[in-house]
Amino acid sequence: MQELQVNNLTEFECLALNSPLNLADGHARQALTASQARIIDDLPNLFAKAAARPPEEVGLDACRAYLGLLGQHSHPVGDGRVFACYSSSVAMEIFARALAQTGESVALIHPTFDNIPDILRGVGLNLVPLEEDVLHDGDLPRALLNSVSCVFVTTPNNPTGRVVSEERLRALAAQCADHDVILALDTSFRGFDPRAHFDHYRVLESSGCRWVVIEDTGKLWPTLELKIGWLVTAREPGLPVAKIYSDILLGSSPLVLALVQRFAEDAADGGLPDLHRFIAGNRALVRQALAGLPDVDFPDLDSRASVERVRLGARSSLEVWSTLREHNVYMLPCQKFHWADPHEGDHMLRVALARSAAPLGEAMRALRFVLSTR
């Protein structure tokens, strides 16, 4: 069989897109709840209302609803430094292009989803891996901060689910201020973990550091990729973000913004705790389905994110992935999360949890079968 050449995690995810047993991407693919289905049924009305209002108003209401849902009350919405993009990756590309005009090196959390290092390298930036334990254990080394123009952190991290605490964020922002290093946060998974709902913007705005935050509505709700990535900046980020945003976008769809607002309001009305219980139930299903298999365990016991890593002992994640594919079941081998040292991921898979129980259960039975025969 011709050797399959897969260049990044998203290409692994593309291979899975048409399978009913796609547990590869971290996008929300569970069934709509009843209240979410009512919002979708109301789309014609949403369309008419969004069309009749000034786009800026629609955007402000959507951002306030979403960030307010997640505890981000000190967000600078309305201050000309919140940029709505079609996705968080578009927001990241705009940030990366702006950053590349002012600096050369970025300390990037390791491991993390590989489209982040790929986007940063794609604009010519050099990357220095920032191991999670180094990030979480205390102040960053001065030598590191003196060698980069930006520290880029995914929190909660993907795939580990580790969250930067309020105390750690305050200390990290203070260090970045002292060294005049930009602090960038990708908060795409924040919706799943209440530990990430402290007011990050209050901490950042009072820190004195230059900062950028990328918010992503795309991981929470099954809206068929109708989502917004917000790029939010400090008052004076020292980056041409507005200029590069205008090079790429005039703005995002008022209909999508209005949809995000309605889903955020539904989440505030009990939907978010329900979602947390749903993901926790799926995490328990995964761990129960694989219980008792020799050398199989779960490295991220404290994670609340909508993904779960499975450690496979000496089994090769690529071989397991290939065998699962023969059963039309897809997950993610973890090598490419370890963008600076892929072998660290040789024996781990990532399972997507934002899926309905039936396909998740069927895929777990297939995974248990494959692991029990290796």
Ligand SMILES: N=C(N)NC[C@@H](O)CC(=O)C(=O)O
């Ligand atoms: N632009 C890209 N590559 N999008 C894929 C990304 O959203 C998937 C993801 O983040 C995850 O599966 O965890």
